[in-house]
Amino acid sequence: MKAVQYRAVGSAPEVVTVPDPEPGPGQVLLQVTAAGVCHSDIAVMSLPVEAIGFPLPLTLGHEGAGTVAALGPGVVGVNVGDPVAVYGPWGCGVCIKCAAGKENYCLRAAELKIFPPGLGAPGAMAPYMIVDDARHLVPLGDLDPVRNVPLTDAGLTPYHAITLSLPKLVPGSTAVVIGSGGLGHVAIQLLRRMTATRVIALDVSEDKLALARQVGAHETVLSNDGAPERIRALTGGRGAEVVLDFVGAPPTTSIAAAAAAIEADITVVGLGGGAVSVGFGTLPYETTVTSPYWGTRAELIEVLDIARGGGVEVHVETYTIDEAPLAYERLHAGKINGRAVILPDP
Ligand SMILES: [Zn+2]
Ligand SMILES: [Zn+2]
Numbered sequence: 001m002k003a004v005q006y007r008a009v010g011s012a013p014e015v016v017t018v019p020d021p022e023p024g025p026g027q028v029l030l031q032v033t034a035a036g037v038c039h040s041d042i043a044v045m046s047l048p049v050e051a052i053g054f055p056l057p058l059t060l061g062h063e064g065a066g067t068v069a070a071l072g073p074g075v076v077g078v079n080v081g082d083p084v085a086v087y088g089p090w091g092c093g094v095c096i097k098c099a100a101g102k103e104n105y106c107l108r109a110a111e112l113k114i115f116p117p118g119l120g121a122p123g124a125m126a127p128y129m130i131v132d133d134a135r136h137l138v139p140l141g142d143l144d145p146v147r148n149v150p151l152t153d154a155g156l157t158p159y160h161a162i163t164l165s166l167p168k169l170v171p172g173s174t175a176v177v178i179g180s181g182g183l184g185h186v187a188i189q190l191l192r193r194m195t196a197t198r199v200i201a202l203d204v205s206e207d208k209l210a211l212a213r214q215v216g217a218h219e220t221v222l223s224n225d226g227a228p229e230r231i232r233a234l235t236g237g238r239g240a241e242v243v244l245d246f247v248g249a250p251p252t253t254s255i256a257a258a259a260a261a262i263e264a265d266i267t268v269v270g271l272g273g274g275a276v277s278v279g280f281g282t283l284p285y286e287t288t289v290t291s292p293y294w295g296t297r298a299e300l301i302e303v304l305d306i307a308r309g310g311g312v313e314v315h316v317e318t319y320t321i322d323e324a325p326l327a328y329e330r331l332h333a334g335k336i337n338g339r340a341v342i343l344p345d346p
Contacts, residue, residue, distance in 0.1 A: 001127045002127065004126070004321060004325070005018075007056055008057075009048070012325055012329075013041075020128060023072035024073075026132070026134075027075070028071060028134055030068060031067045031069040031127065032064055032065070032128060033145040034064075034145045034146045034342070035063060036152070036340070037331055038182065040153075044119065058123070059122040062152075062153060065124075065145035066084065066145070085140050085152050086117060087103070088152055088294065092107075095107040104295060124342075125344060140304070146316060151186070151307055156300045158186055158246070159299055159303045161244055161292055164290065164292065168241045168264070168265055169196070170196065170197070175200070178203075178244065180201045188201055189215050198218045200221060202223040203222070205334055209222070223252065228255055232259070239261035241263070241265070242264065245269060245274075247270040247274075249270065253268060256268070267289075267290050317336060318343055319342050321345070
């Protein structure tokens with residue numbers, strides 16, 4: 001079968017032919033219907049060789065949806081033909097974090113060399129993929145896999161970040177969303193669906209700010225040195241109670257720190273290598289800074305329920321498997337409005 005692989009450090013992703021996978025004991029073979037293209041793949045592909053914790057080549061794709069095609073020995077809980085989404089942050093299933101459904105924070109994943117699909121284990125950018133355990137599959141029901149596959153990361157990750165700050169997202173509050181791309185344009189919709197906060201969206205691109213307004217942002221601001229002042233002006237000088245930084249690069253973490261209100265939450269989600277320093281006088285009083293990773297299995301089920309109720313609609317551009325390298329190029333150039341999704345026909 002074809003697969004989109006990252007084969008050597010510093011190289012671009014390639015479409016290659018690999019053997020068809022077969023499910024071992026406890027594993028599920030999925031016929032992939034859709035795979036999302038995420039900016040964190042680009043972050044991983046720009047790491048130096050010593051910083052990559054898994055072997056290459058790697059089949060990409062950590063946002064996956066498909067139909068159960070075959071079950072390995074001993075698998076229960078899913079049936080051939082079930083439409084499913086893949087919960088990506090695989091853990092051991094046994095430790096105290098996994099027991100709470102927080103496999104994204106598994107205490108033993110590194111030690112046991114358990115990697116998410118597309119980020120160490122073979123991912124979803126191929127006609128078939130192996131899912132290591134049926135518990136990592138969530139029923140899609142009648143949700144369209146192509147339009148909803150990005151919710152497994154671009155929905156789950158902002159959903160988890162927003163839930164951390166729900167007590168601060170009261171009427172009269174302001175939430176700033178930095179980066180109105182794949183995750184950001186979903187975050188705006190989730191904020192509107194889940195809270196009464198006013199949403200100010202930032203991006204460097206006017207096209208993305210137009211999408212931000214279309215999906216519910218109350219205000220949009222170009223992401224530059226003047227952005228914190230503009231946010232202060234829009235909030236009567238107070239700043240934002242919650243800042244969600246989906247870029248996480250040094251320029252945006254600076255904006256996040258400068259835009260925060262007293263007792264704000266600053267949540268750095270993006271992998272851009274930036275940081276917010278904490279210490280007396282560096283931030284408004286009692287500001288909390290956190291950097292979460294992905295979300296829980298239960299939260300993925302909740303996000304899919306929101307989608308089922310019409311509360312979130314991902315804007316997708318579709319590509320064939322042969323066009324996947326082009327999708328990554330366009331993403332890298334900031335040219336994807338919403339999310340790119342690969343359709344790997346068998
Ligand atoms: Zn991702
Ligand atoms: Zn675990």
